[in-house]
Amino acid sequence: MSRNAKLQAEQLNVLRGGEEVLSGVSFDVASGEVYALLGGNGAGKSTTLAAFLGFLPVASGRVLVNGRDVGRDLIATRRAIAYLPEATALYEHLDARENLDYFLQLAGVVRVESDIEIALDRVSLAHEARGLQLRGYSKGMRQKVAIALAILRDTEILLLDEPTSGLDPTAIDEFHDLVRGLADVGKAILMVTHDVYGACQVADRIGLLRSGKLVAQFAAPAGGRIETETVHRAFSAKTNP
Amino acid sequence: MKRVLVIAAAEWRYWLRSRLVLGGALLIAALLMATTVLTTLRMQGETAERTQYQSKAETAFLSQPDRHPHRMVHYGHYVFRTPAPLALFDPGLDPVTGQSIFLEGHRQNTAMFAASGASADLDGLSLLSPAMVYQLFAPLLVILLGHGLVAREREAATLATLLAQGTPGRVVLAGKALALLSIMVVLLIPLGLGAGFAVLKGEQLLAAGALMIAYLLYLVIWGALALLASALIRNRAAVLATLATLWIALTLLLPAVAVSSAANTAPMAGKLEDDLAMLTELRKLGDGHNANDPAFAQLRADLLAKYGVQRVEDLPVNLRGVVAQFSETKLTAALNAYAKARMAAETRQAAALSVFGWVTPTLALSEASRAVSATDLAHHHRFLLEAENLRYAFVQSLNQIHAQKLAYADDIRRSGDPAAERRTRVDAANWQLLDRFRFQPDAAETRIKQARPQLLMLGVWSVLLMVAGFWLGGRLKP
Known part of the structure; x- marks a missing residue:
């Protein structure tokens, strides 16, 4: 190896x-x-x-x-490591921004609001969906939030x-x-x-x-x-x- | 520490957005507030009523006209145990031990209950005190909020995401525990208000603080149990079922088993059985109303010899009064021996029950709560002893007046000779011998000392569960 x-x-x-x-x-x-x-x-x-x-x-x-x-x-x-579990396990009672903010805080990664918006733009999550709780998201939309988290974590x-x-x-x-x-x-x-x-x-x-x-x-x-x-x-x- | 706060805040956000959790919390909070307000009002009323009755009883005794002193012995006097300020939170034994005693010569009456204020009280619903709500129902709220702390995250697979951010398992559990602890602090607000009110009513701050610490420890134990179950058991429904079973066992079944076990370990005779045995013994002591009773022949002979006279009429003291004094002394000694034996048996049984605090924190808390609130068995016993001391003192003082101020010749003729009867009446000013009775709870330090074993039990429970949580946190897996 x-x-x-x-x-x-x-x-x-x-x-x-x-x-x-x-x-x-x-x-x-x-x-x-x-x-x-x-x-x-x-x-x-x-x-x-x-x-x-x-x-x-x-x-x-x-x-x-x-x-x-x-x-x-x-x-x-x-x-x-940035990890995307199979079930894209995020919090259903939180919206996309709240999910990202929470996990970033736990990861000790400092990101401003605009960073989060840029990451969500990058994964093409619709603007109008970003403030909605994840319980109404499709699997694809959740996946985008999870990938945005990976992008924001910026791990190797x-x-x-x-x-x-x-x-x-x-x-x-x-x-x-x-x-x-x-x-x-x-x-x-x-x-x-x-x-x-x-x-x-x-x-x-x-x-x-x-x-x-x-x-x-x-x-x-x-x-x-x-x-x-x-x-x-x-x-x-x-x-x- | 920042991550712990972040997780705790997230948990609060979840609770606030969950209607079920919010509904349960509001229900328990309403129950706590309602029982606190109702019990406070009830105990306030009881305090005012008993204080008023005590004054009335004293006034009635003191305002009696000139009488034969032995009539005053039988006129008797009432004493009332006014509730301690913290009884508004935990009435403890108050509703089951009786709060007033009729004091009279030759007998130790049992404590009686104040008249029920309303017929609705008779169904026992008024016994639902804030202490009982905290002991029985507050753990349910802790379970409701705590059972899903980790299990919910595991089921939704968010625990994996959480841990994958590099959050140590111990930090996750600490955050969840902090959230639950903050709920407990909120839950303690009604107790805090009640305790504050008690302090305004004269309670010592130390006792109020100790009571709050005891209840906080109790809730911490339930919180730790909920958190541990949630972290250990993978299925949320199974966590809830386990905790519900634990609640039934620790708050209902084990205390009941403990009571039965203590009754077997330290058995005591029933009150009726005791009373019958006591009556038989008392009969042997003679009838103090009858100076010619053979039981007092020796006393009579000793008195005649002491004063060098042949007839009782020539004695410088009234034989009837002396016999009454003598008889009361003997009788009280016998009564006290029974009372002390009964109290000792009750104390032994209470001690046997206390041991079960190591098994169920509910029992440890209820005992600590009563001790700190001054509504425990020790305070009831002290009330009985103080009441008895007062009874003995005023009865013997009256007997002494009888012996020293009344002529024997008048005394034996008074039922058939109105003039003799008038001469056997002593001045009403003599009734001032009655001491005022105001039952006071022990100092806070004494009460806390009394509650120390139970506080220790609660502390050990808390520490052990926290150590288990710390251990489990290091092994937390999604």
């Missing part, structure tokens, strides 16, 4: 209820790179993210963020859990553009998804997880994209490629 790696998993093993849910998983994500962890339900994708956030204990192996073991300094690790690392599930095709395209843009300015992005097409569109590299094991990795050729057909074939195969 090398290449200015921001995220590293080294022979990662995680147990849940005595069952091994991740087994010997190793990969890394460098600055400016989008790494998509692909897999079906129960493959261990979200567990991998949870391990990077220190939400789950590591049975053996290591997870490193910015070269530092996650377990050693949990708070510093989390401060270095982003962890995205199924970020495009439930979004319409236009919103997915917009989202991919945004993710690409963030990678282009040097962010290290680890995205877990079961959307093969989306992963191939946006990722520089793809890791295929099956039953807690990283069974294949694919890298995009210079200036090109990972071939969807190849990944799809591997993803659909009953046995490991």
Whole structure:
């Protein structure tokens, strides 16, 4: 593992209820790179993210963020990461601005009102929606608020859990553009998804997880994209490629 | 610290925007205010009434005309226990132990209850004091507000977002705890107002402060329980069910079990049983109204020998008065022995009950509250003792007048000889021997000392739960 790696998993093993849910998983994500962890339900994708956030204990192996073991300094690790959970978990009784303001205060990030408006402009959240409580938002709108939070946090690392599930095709395209843009300015992005097409569109590299094991990795050729057909074939195969 | 405040403020914002929470809070607040106002008015009325009755009883005794002193012994006198100022918050044993006693010769009457002010009182609803609302219902509000503190965030997955911002679990719990603590402070406002009013009515600030601290500790315990359950149990409905079960166990079941257990651990005879045994013993002491009762033969012989005379008519003192004095002394000693044994048994039972404060904070608080409010068993016992001291003093003073100021010859003839009867009447100025009776609660320091074990229990409960919260905060996971 090398290449200015921001995220590293080294022979990662995680147990849940005595069952091994991740087994010997190793990969890394460098600055400016989008790494998509692909897999079906129960493959261990979200567990991998949870391990990077220190939400789950590591049975053996290591997870490193910015070269530092996650377990050693949990708070510093989390401060270095912007995390978008699958359910875009934000507060329904707060509006977009209140949500952002609250989480930024907790992250210790100082942002003025105009910064928040700029971030919301960047994710194209309609002005008239910004003062409404999130309980009336669509999944796509919530996702935009969550991404605005990631932008405002301005961390070097982003962890995205199924970020495009439930979004319409236009919103997915917009989202991919945004993710690409963030990678282009040097962010290290680890995205877990079961959307093969989306992963191939946006990722520089793809890791295929099956039953807690990283069974294949694919890298995009210079200036090109990972071939969807190849990944799809591997993803659909009953046995490991 | 800033993050703790931010989380606490966010929790307040959630509560204020949630109608259910707001409704529950307003309901409990209304109940607290209503019971505080009603109990304050009731106890104010009781205080004024009993003070007035006490003065009237004293005036009635002092204004009696010239009489035979033994008629005054039986005319008797009433004493009233005026409620302590903090009784407006916690009437404690006041409604169940009786607040007035009729004092007369040869007997120790039990405390009686003041007449009910309204028939509605008879259904017991007026017993719902602010103390009881705090002890039973305030925890429900704490549960209502506290059960979702962490569980709600976990269910909505916002806990993951929260922790992912680099907010330590302990900070999250501290923020939630601070929000809940601020609710408790708001909840204590009616108590603060009541305590302030009590201070204006003569209560010591120290006692009022101790009472507020005891209730704050109690609410802190419930808040900590709610927060711990919310952090430990993943499902919000399960958290609520657990806390509701805990509430039933700690506020209703365990105190009832504790009372039964204390009654078994430190059993005591029933009042009727005691009274029958006492009556049998008293009969052996002789009838103090009859100087010829064989029980006083020795006294008579001793008196005749002491004064070197052959006949009781020649004694320089009235034998009947001396017998009355002697009989009252013996009888009071026997009565006191029973009363002391009963009080000791009651105290033993109360002590056996107190131990359960380690099991249920509701019991610890109710005992601390009564002790600090001067409405506990110790104060009731002191009222009985002071009333008895007064009874014994005025009865014996009258007996002494009987022995020294009345001629024996007149005394034995007075029922058939109007002139002798007139001579056995002593001047009404003698009735001034009656001391004024004003029951005063112990000093605040004494009351707090009495409540110290229960305050310690509440403190230990709070500290243990806070330590558990600190431990859990370090392991908080989404």
